[in-house]
Amino acid sequence: MALLEVNDIHTYYGNIHALKGVSLSVEAGEIVSLIGANGAGKTTTLRTISGLLRPRQGSIKFKGEDLASFPAHDLVYKGISMVPEGRGVFSRLTVQENLEMGAYSRKDNIASDLERIFGIFPRLKERRKQVAGTLSGGEQQMLATGRALMSRPSLLLMDEPSMGLAPILVEGIFDTIQEINQEGTTILLVEQNALMALQVASRGYVLQTGEVVLEDTAENLRKNQMVQNAYLGIQ
């Protein structure tokens, strides 16, 4: 049984049919990438999985349990955590307060988790008392990721972690994604930067206008003619 099973979901914005039957699955321990152009429905897929949008049709199962009846704020208790698009840090709270907010769902001691996050992102430790809005884009991305990890998720949803970052930072972010995965967190990654995404992922899905048009191992996708032309810029 897969950790996450998305089966034929249809999501609408009003009358706009944004997802036209997306199915995908994520096995425990994997990094799975969802790639596609702007407006293909990548973010919509993540927001539907995280409960912020409701599918009109189809089902989402996590650890075998149907998520349809749970509101978004319950999912973190089930073990799903999200790094939203554009980071979404609490810009007027300090770095440490942001991380503590990430552990809102937990009632036990979080000191060791804070240390763990500061271990992954030493930069955040230096700036723990700094207000998040004054961090650089890369640091905010670290913070949003760290905050999502504070709930000790079994599945981490990441929405465009490389967006708006300098190329040199992008590599760093993808290194950490692998590191987090190796420590045991399953990751579903949405990315426009298909090249990087397919390098860290084990499998991938290609989304086009609300539909999955291709799914394969990351290696095969990298070699695929259509993917190369459309997303990797290789002629």
Place this chain on the structure above:
Amino acid sequence: MIDEANKLFSNLTRRFGRQTVMIVGILLVIGVLVLPVIEFQRQAFWVRVIGFTGLYIILGLGLNIVVGFAGLLDLGYVAFYAIGAYTYGLLASGQFGIHLSFWLVLPLAALLAALAGVLLGIPVLRMRGDYLAIVTLGFGEIIRILLNNLRGFTNGSQGVVGIDKPVIFGYVLDSGIHFYYMIFILVAVVAFFSNRLNHSRIGRAWIAIREDEDVAEMMGINTTLYKLLAFGSGALVGGLAGAIFSAWQGSIFPDNFNLFVSINVLSLIIIGGIGSIPGVIVGALALITLPDVLRQFSDYRLLLYGLLLVIMMIARPEGFIPSQRRKLELREEDPQPVTD
């Protein structure tokens, strides 16, 4: 001497937090400065002025939970004040010939107001910002108009008169000074609980909601529940203030609960420093006490009042005593680390 005072202050601050020390400090100053005046001179005018300031501090603290902590702009707060006042007025007067004890009705009034707060909250939860403000403004007016028109029930614009005075162990609390003390105690109690609430898990959830509702939801915060909680607890405080108001006045009229009460309460929060409990106290002193102190200048009073508002908005948009966090929100151009 000054060194010792400083040391004492920093010790206290470390132990109880800056806010708590400031609240207690301000209350002590008011008590020390004002009590003797009232005690020795028994001037009815001053008892009234300070008593009213106290009532507005309570209202300010209540609305501050909704506007300052949870960030929900409520322009109809007077509705809960009215509900509290009429609950006591109708249950302890000749209106229906019911004469329940003040101490029984006080919690009931608070509860009814809280219930109204939650009921108002449910339909407006999906609204944000300006839309929320407009709907709550409407709600405040609806309550006032209902009080005016349900003649059989509220006696309309004739009001409810002859409201009973509270009795404690057979002793009737009927002079201004009694209410002065009652209000003073309630200010302290509400300030204390409000401060605790702000630093609790609930307060944290409110901060997250104020910052970003969607992300708060992702952190596992039930935004619906916490917004209702803010509406409910704010309304509860308004209900308490209303019940005391009607017992003190002995008569209440729909016009006591017009839009300007809501606006005054909101203004004093903003002038004092939104989200800050000491700020509410200072704001009430500036907006409620000061106009009465300036009464001798008669016509220039409103001019000064308006001038003060304008100067404040230019020179100190974050208010007299802003909460550290809110200061950041209102002065985005020079962010600095929060240390509290």
